[in-house]
Amino acid sequence: MKTIFVSGTAGSGKSLLTSKLLDYYARNGAFAAILNLDPGVDNMPYTCDIDVRDYVDYVSIMQQYELGPNGAMVMANDLIASKIDEIQNDVNKVNPDYLIVDTPGQIELFAYRSSGRFIVDNISTEEKTNIFLFDGSLITSPVNFVSIALLATSIRLRLNLPTINVLTKTDLIGDKLRNILQWSTNLKTLENAIGNETDGDTYTLTTNILRGLNLGGFAQGLIPISNLTGEGFGNLEGALSRILNLGEEVEG
Template sequence: MKVIFVTGTAGAGKSLLTSKIKEYYAKNATFPITLNLDPGVASLPYSPDIDVRDYVDVNSLMEQYELGSNGSLIMANDLIATKIDDIQKEADTINPDYLIVDTPGQIELFAYRQSGPFFVQNFEAEEKMNLFLFDGTMVSTPSNFVSLMLLSTSIRLRLGLPTVNVITKTDLIEEKLQQVLSWSGTDSKLEADLAGEVNGDTFSLVSDMLTSINRNDFQQDLIPVSNATGDGMVNLQSALSRTINLGEEIED
């Protein structure tokens, strides 16, 4: 069993991409399943094969501990770590080729509290990786792009997993897409566009951070994907294979 954690900001399209990846793998002679790891989600665009909501009930926590919505979500996400053995047993019983994990919508609750990294590090699998989603509607400016790049780097450090970066909703930003992709491909282009947007101390700070990211080989080219049209799924699958299958492609 190989595990793909799907992370990103709220609304980036994690759940929909999770379903698309499962569909793609299923059509190509492999056995994928999905794990919903968001205890607070109301509805999903797919039927999860394993669902953390079977083990953690946000509404029950609100009533039992007299918590508000935020407090109950925090407690629910922390409780995920206590259910790892149950979820592991369920996944091992199904024994898929791929387990695609749809992580909580609020990335800070998963990545920056102890429960998320604990789950990632202690869940047993042949290989594990992270797929970080850049919301295409949030990267319209160089500074926004850098902010998401820093977040991706931070999540990679927190989870300790090899990471592939994807830009979603590309059908909504067709006129800006090539410019955004150029920022991920060349440092000089990004810095030049940043210089036209920010100046002074802010530019110096951002430039220093970019230099550090590039020096440590954290910056990666973005893979454009549209959940609506399916464009980019072949390139995404190739990147997943290079990362989690040691370069072995599944049959297309």
């Protein structure tokens, strides 16, 4: 059993990508299952095999402890960590080839609290990786691109997992797609774009962050995908296989 965490900013398409990955593996003869880690989600584009809402009732927490939505989400996510043995038992009963984990919409609740890292470390499977989603609609400017790249690097540091960076909503950003892909592979091109858009302190700060990311090995490119058309899923699966299966890809 291999585990794939799906992370990214709110609205970046995590749940939809999760459902598309499930479909992709099913079409290619692999048994995949989904673990939902978001206790506050209402509707999902898939049927959960393991659902933390079966263990933690977000609305009841809010009412019982007189908490606001954010406070209840924090408590709910910490309570989920206390249920990790039960969650693992349910995962073992399903026993898929691939466990796809849809993380909470509020990424800071999962990645930056100790409970999130605890969950990552204590889901017991052979290999693990993380897909971080770059929301194409958010990174059409070079400064925004660097900001999300910094977040992606921070999440990678927090979760301590090999990470695949994916560009979503490629069908919505038109001509900007070419620019984004160039920025992700050619740091000089990105630095020039920053210079054309900014000056002063913003330019200095952004380029310093960029150079730090480059030293950290960020410049590995993005895998563009479309949840609408399915374009790019073969490349994504290939990247997953290089991490999870030592390069042996799922055969169609």
